[in-house]
Amino acid sequence: MKQLTTHTLPAISSSDIQLPAAAHLQLPEKVLQFGTGVLLRGLPDYFIDKANKAGVFNGRVVVVKSTGKGSTDAFADQQGLYTLCIRGIEQGQKVAENSLNASISRVLSAAAEWDEILHCAENPDMEIVISNTTEVGITLVDDNINAAPPVSFPGKLLAFLYRRYQHFSGRADKGMIIIPTELLVDNGKKLKEIVLELAARHQLAPAFISWLNDANHFCSSLVDRIVPGALPAQEQQAMQEALGYKDDLMIMAEAYRLWAIETADKKVQERLSFSKTDSGVVLAPDINVFRELKLRLLNGTHTFSCGLAVLAGFNTVRQAMEDADMEACISSLMLQEMAPAITDIYISDTMAAEFAQSVLDRFRNPHIAHQWVAITMQYTSKMKMRNIPVLLRHYERSQEPPRLMALGFAAYLLFMRSERTADGQYKGAVNGKEYTIQDDHAAWFHDEWKRLEAAVLVKEVLANTNLWGTDLTQLKGFARAVTDMLSALTRDGATAVIKKALTESRQPLAAGAQ
Template identity: 30%
Template sequence: MTRLSRARIDALQAHLLSPEWRAPEIGIVHLGIGNFHRAHQALYTEEAMLARGGDWGICGVTLQGDVTKRNALMAQDGLYSVVERGPDGVRVTVARALCEVLAMPADRASLFELLANARVRIVSLTVTEKGYCRDAKTGDADFSNEGVIRDLAQPEEPSTVPGILTTALKARLDANVSPFTVLSCDNLSHNGAALKQVVVSYAARLDKELAAWIYAEVSFPSTMVDRIVPATTDADREAARDALGFIDEAPVPCEPFRQWVIEDRFPAGRPAWEVAGAQLVEEVGPFEIAKLRMLNATHSTLAYLSMLAGFETISDAIGHAPLRQLIHAMMTEEIAPTLNVPASFNLLAYRDALLERYANPALKHRCAQIAMDGSQKMPPRILSTIDARLRSGEPFERLALGVAAWFLFLRGTAEDGTRYAVSDPYAEQLTQLASSAQDAEHLVDAMLGVPDVFPASLAASSALRDALVRAACSLERGTRGAIEGYA
C-alpha cells in the first residue's frame, strides 16, 4: 500500500479540512512536535489559515536526539492523520499545516538559520514540564541541570529549551531583527510567565544586557490548552489506513473535544485562531487554574488509583461506579470551591463535561501514560489545591487520597503483584524512598521530605500529614475498598 504524501492529495479530498489550500511559508517553529501539538495547535493553525490566510506554516522540532519521528513525517511530506475517536465513531482528518520537521541536534544549523529569519514570528512549545529545565523552588533556570550546564559552557550549540531560545533571540538582536513571540502550550502554571523567567535567568548568566532586552521586548503570552491525546497505537495506524487507503506512520488519536485559551499579546502578529474556536483573552489565569485543578488533578488521581487497582484506561476507571462517584465529589466539594472564574464559566457544567469525556470508550487513554512524571505534575495539579483548602480550613480527604495513591504507585507494583515501570525525572530517588518505607507513616514522612515536590509550608503541615497517613493506610488495606470509603 502507498505511503501518505502530498502527491496523493487528490485522493484524500474527503479527509481534508477544505479542498482549498495555498502552501504557506513557515511562520511558526514548534519545539516538541509530539502528538498533542499535532492534534491541537496545528489544527487550529490550519483552520485559521483556511479562513483568513497568512503564512503560518509550521516547522516542528524534536528535541530528544531521535530522528525517527522526523524521518517518518518528512517521508509523508509533513502530512499525518488525526484519528478523532468519539462515542459516535471515528473521524479521520489529514492535516497539512506541518511543512517541515527538524531533529536536534542533527539539524541544529538548519534550526538556527530558520529561527533567525524574520518570517518566523512565533516559537511555540509543548515539551512537558521537565523540558523547561526549571528550578521549582526559584522559578529560574535549573543551573544544576546537566543540559543547562553544558549549554552555558557552549552557548552556540544549545540543546535545552532556555539555551535554544536565548541563542536564537541573541542572533535576532545582533541582526536587528524583531524578536519572535514565545508561546508556551504546556500544562504549567502561568506557563508564559514561567518560561520567561527561565529564559531571562538563563540569558543573564551569559549577557545581562541580552537578558534585559528579552525581559523588555520579547512577548511570552500564557495559554491554557485542553484535548485528550493518547499515545499512538497500532489500532490508530490501522484506522488511518482503512479510512484513507494509504499508510500513515504518524497518526494521532484524540477525543472530539478541544479548547485553547490564549493571552492576546503577539507584537509580530499571529494566525486568526479565534475563527477556529480559540479564546483570545487578557488574562488566562482563571481558565488555566480551573483546568489544572478540575481536569489534570482528577486525571492524575484516576491514573494512580487505577495503576494500583488494575484499571488499564481512564474509561475503564470512570466506569467503576465508586471511582466515578469519588471523582465527582472531589470536583464538586474540594476543587470547585477553590476556583475564582468568570461568571460565564459554569464549573458544574465543566465537571459534567469532564466526566463525559473520561467515559469515552473509544479513546482508550492509558492510565500508565497519565501516571508519568508525577513529581512534576503533583505540585500544580493537586498540591496547589490542597494548599488552597488548607488556607481556607476546609477538608481535602479525596485530594489526599490522590497524593497517597501516587506514593504507593512509586513502589512499582500493582495490588495484584503486576510490576510496571515508573517514569519520572526523580524516579530513582522516589522509588527508593517508597520501596524502603516500612509502613504508611514512614512512607508519608519520606515523601514529604522531598523538597522538589513538597514546599516547606506543606511539608510542615500536620493536617496534611495526618490526611496522607489516613489515605495511605486505607490504600494499603485495599485500593478498591479505599475508593469506596472515600467516594
C-alpha cells in the same frame, strides 16, 4: 496503496476527512517550531491548520528537529503532510473526526541544516516561535551561540533572534512572538530570563538587548491535550484503507484541547489570529486560572482516585469510568467536594462545574488507555502539590470532613503498604496482583507500615509537616474519617467501600457543619 504526498492529494476522495486546498500548500512560512513531537502536531499545528482552512491565519510552520535521535525522512517523504484523527467525547457526545494537516512546510535538522534555520530569521513573514523541548530544554547552560548549532534551546533561540536583529537592522516591527509550551509555570518569563542572561554573557550590544526586551514578546502558555501518537496497528491499517493512502505520520488526539496563551497586548493577539477559529485557544492577560482548574480538577482528581482504582482492580481510567459505582465516586469527588472548594473571585461555580464536566468526558474517552498505576508515580509529591491545597480550602468553607477526599487519602496510605524486594524495589499487592511503588518516600512508608498499627500510622502521616507543609491532624474530623476509611478498605475491600461511601456522600451534612 500510495504514500501520502502533495501529489496524491487530488486523488483522495474520501468524505471521512477534511482536506487542505492546493492554495494552503503555498502559504508563507510564519512560524518556527522547535520540536517534532506529537503534542505540537496535535495541538498548535492543529489550530494553525484549522485557521488556514478557514482562511484566517494563512501561514505555515518550519519545524526544527533539535535532537540527534531519529530522522526527518518521513516528513520529507510526505512533504510535511499528516493525518490527525480526533477521537473522544465532548459534551457527552462521541467525536470522531479526521483532518489532513498541511500546516508544516518543512522539517530542518539543527545538526545538519543550522545555516538554513538561521536563514529563516531573514524571512520577513516570520512572526512566531513555538517550542516544546521538555522542561529540561528551558534551562541555562554555558552555551556558544556562534556554534553550529548551539547546544541548548535558549542558545538556538538567541542565535536566531540575533540574526533577525542584524538582518532587519533592529526594526521594532520584526520582533517575534515566542510561545514555549513546556510544562513549566511562567515558561515564557523563564525563557526570556535565560535568553537575556545568555545575551549578557556574550556581551551583545545594548541596542540588541533593548530590541530583545521591547520588540519581542515572550508569552507564557499552558497546553492540555492528550495525544497518544500513532493509532493501534489494526486501527491505523483500517483508517488507511478507508482513506485510500498510506500515512507513516498519522496520529490520534483526544477531542479536548486547550492552549492558553498569556498576553494582554492587542497587536500580539491580532498576530495570533488562529485563536479566532477555535475556542480551545485562549488569549488572556493571566492564565493561572486555567492552570488551577487543570491542576486541581483533572490532575487532582486523578491523584485522589488512582490508589483507590488500583485497589478496586481497575487497570485504566476508561475501565473505571465504565463501572457505575467507580464512575459515580469519581464524579461525586470532583463535582461535590473538589470543585466547590476551589471556587473564588477568579473561578466561578459555573466555570468549575463546566471544566469538571469536560474532565469527566475525557476520563470516559474509550480511545485513551491511561494506566492508573502510572498516575501513582511520585504519589506523595502529587498528593501534596495537587490535593492538600484543595483539602485546606475545603476546611475554610466547612468543618465537615470531606468523605471522598478522606477515602482517596486512605486508599493512598493502603496503596503505599509494601514489601521490599531483594533488588531494593517496593511492591504492593491487591487480590494477589503485584504493583511497583515508584515514590521517593516508599522506604519511609514501608518502615512505618511495619512498625505501626493503622490508626497510629494515619495520625503520624497526617501530622508529618515534612510531607505536607502543615499538620493535617488539625483539620476537624479528618484523621478520624481517614482512619475509618482505611479500616473499611482493609476489612471489606475497595469495591464495597466505594458503594458505602457513595451512599454516605449523598447524605446531608450535619446541622451547623457549614
